Amino acid sequence: MLRFIGRRLIQMAFLFFIFLTVVFFLLLAQPGDITGQFIQPDIPAEVREQIAARLGLDGSPVNQWWNYITNFFRGNLGVSFSQYPRPVMDLIAERIPRTLFLFTLATLLSYFMGFKLGKRLAWRRGGLSEYGVTISGVLLYTVFYPWFAVMMIVLFASRLGWFPINGFLDPELFRSSPFTGNQVFAQLLLSLGLAAAVAACAAILARRQAERGAAKLIRRGGYMAALASIAVFWWVRDEMAPYAWDIAHHAVLPIVTLALVAFAGVMLLTRGSMLETLKEDYILTARAKGVPEKDIRDKHAARNALLPVVTSFVLGLAFIIGGGIITETVFGWPGMGQLLLDATVVEDIPVATGALAFTGILALIAHLGVDLLYAVLDPRIRIRSDA
Numbered sequence: 453m454l455r456f457i458g459r460r461l462i463q464m465a466f467l468f469f470i471f472l473t474v475v476f477f478l479l480l481a482q483p484g485d486i487t488g489q490f491i492q493p494d495i496p497a498e499v500r501e502q503i504a505a506r507l508g509l510d511g512s513p514v515n516q517w518w519n520y521i522t523n524f525f526r527g528n529l530g531v532s533f534s535q536y537p538r539p540v541m542d543l544i545a546e547r548i549p550r551t552l553f554l555f556t557l558a559t560l561l562s563y564f565m566g567f568k569l570g571k572r573l574a575w576r577r578g579g580l581s582e583y584g585v586t587i588s589g590v591l592l593y594t595v596f597y598p599w600f601a602v603m604m605i606v607l608f609a610s611r612l613g614w615f616p617i618n619g620f621l622d623p624e625l626f627r628s629s630p631f632t633g634n635q636v637f638a639q640l641l642l643s644l645g646l647a648a649a650v651a652a653c654a655a656i657l658a659r660r661q662a663e664r665g666a667a668k669l670i671r672r673g674g675y676m677a678a679l680a681s682i683a684v685f686w687w688v689r690d691e692m693a694p695y696a697w698d699i700a701h702h703a704v705l706p707i708v709t710l711a712l713v714a715f716a717g718v719m720l721l722t723r724g725s726m727l728e729t730l731k732e733d734y735i736l737t738a739r740a741k742g743v744p745e746k747d748i749r750d751k752h753a754a755r756n757a758l759l760p761v762v763t764s765f766v767l768g769l770a771f772i773i774g775g776g777i778i779t780e781t782v783f784g785w786p787g788m789g790q791l792l793l794d795a796t797v798v799e800d801i802p803v804a805t806g807a808l809a810f811t812g813i814l815a816l817i818a819h820l821g822v823d824l825l826y827a828v829l830d831p832r833i834r835i836r837s838d839a
Contacts, residue, residue, distance in 0.1 A: 460823070464816040471812045472524065472805070476517050479801050520805070529809075530802035534795070540806040543791060546634065548810065549641060550620065551776050551787035554703060558710035563765050565711075566718025571754050573719070574726035586723070592716035601782040604709045615705040618784030622698050629695055636695045643696075706783040721764060725757040732756075762825050766818045 501510065511519075523530060529540035573582045609617045616622070621633050629636075729735070730753055738748050776789030788807055795803035 457820070457824075460820050464820065468809075468812055468816060469521075472521065472809055473517065475808045475812075476520060476801070476805055477513070479796070479799075479804050480513055480516070482796075482799055520802075524809070529806045532795075532800055532803050534798050534800045534803070540802045543803060544788070544806055544810065547786065547788045547791045549637070550785065551780070551789060553637075553641060553644075554706055554779070554785060554787060555710065555776060557703075558707045559714060559765065561707070562711040562714035563718050563761070566715045567722050567754075567758070567761055570719040570722025571726055571749070571757070574723045574730065574757075575749050575753075577727070586720070589716040589719045592713055593720060595713065597713055598778055598782060600713065601706075601709050601779065604705060605782070608705060616702050618782075619702055620699065620784070620786050621695075621702060625698055626695065631692055631695060633695075633699070636692050637699055639692055640696045640699060703785075706779055706785055709783075710779060718761060718764070722757060722761050725760050726753060729753045729757045763822050766822050766825065 520530065527541075529544070531537050531539055532543060535543065569585065573585060576582065605617055609615045621636075626633055735748060735753055738752050743752070776785075776787055777793050778789075779785065780787045780789040781793060788810070792804060792807040794800075795807065
């Protein structure tokens with residue numbers, strides 16, 4: 453296993469180097485001259501040369517590439533041309549938590565609901581409810597996403613007024629706030645992380661109910677409930693609460709929109725995978741042994757049907773930056789997708805390359821994670837060190 457991981461890490465490093473090189477030259481080959489946007493043509497030639505050198509635009513493309521690669525692997529991603537002299541790493545550190553917050557919540561919601569419903573539809577195949585849900589899923593899966601997002605805004609934000617039309621926060625509210633939007637958002641992320649940890653512990657305790665005594669379970673569950681109550685009480689009394697609610701309120705509509713579209717694909721994928729799994733011989737063997745139907749569905753069929761769903765889930769998380777361009781543009785959410793789009797339009801090469809580099813890193817890590825998860829989920833799969 454360790455040899456396999458080590459070999460894959462070496463392959464990932466080599467692939468990432470090639471990916472970064474291709475991205476840099478593709479962005480550099482864009483039509484137009486970036487010096488015409490950020491270096492005015494009417495300034496003296498020597499000043500123009502000094503500014504070009506400061507931005508790293510002097511020298512041949514190969515020299516610019518070499519300087520960028522060496523600086524990148526030293527942890528220096530350069531400075532933004534459009535927001536000079538702000539470092540690229542600062543922009544990414546500000547934007548990537550917003551994108552991860554939006555898409556991680558939407559992805560978790562869609563995969564949880566999609567897997568649960570897809571599993572039940574395949575198990576109870578042939579009813580009117582299956583046909584109705586399947587048709588609805590196909591419509592959501594094939595809908596033109598930008599149009600669907602705009603319609604969600606028109607219905608729930610413009611006409612019903614339940615949610616803000618777009619944006620990350622209300623500028624009027626934060627104008628008199630003693631906190632910045634980033635401070636409130638960081639506190640909100642911390643609270644969600646603690647809540648997720650509490651929920652995970654509660655789920656583990658629930659699964660071990662048969663192994664441990666009911667008294668211990670109740671006592672530990674009481675501890676978790678006490679921690680949750682403290683968190684809620686703290687947020688109610690905290691001065692940041694109205695500002696955190698404002699950010700959360702702005703995030704609801706894009707999260708629901710993303711979750712609905714992704715949910716449809718997950719549901720259809722789970723249903724198809726589950727139907728194929730139910731045809732396997734080990735399902736017939738389990739039924740012949742008298743295994744309860746619920747155990748056959750959840751422990752035999754659903755676990756193996758989970759493999760393609762897990763692959764889709766992990767790889768979907770890897771490409772949230774690129775996939776966020778449409779969502780963040782339509783909903784005005786200032787995340788990595790919008791940063792990448794703006795940087796590409798104005799030819800801000802350091803920012804665009806840095807954003808795409810993070811996409812590549814996430815994709816490579818996701819592929820490694822899929823290989824390892826397959827070995828955990830399916831005992832028939834074994835990772836061989838000599839493979």
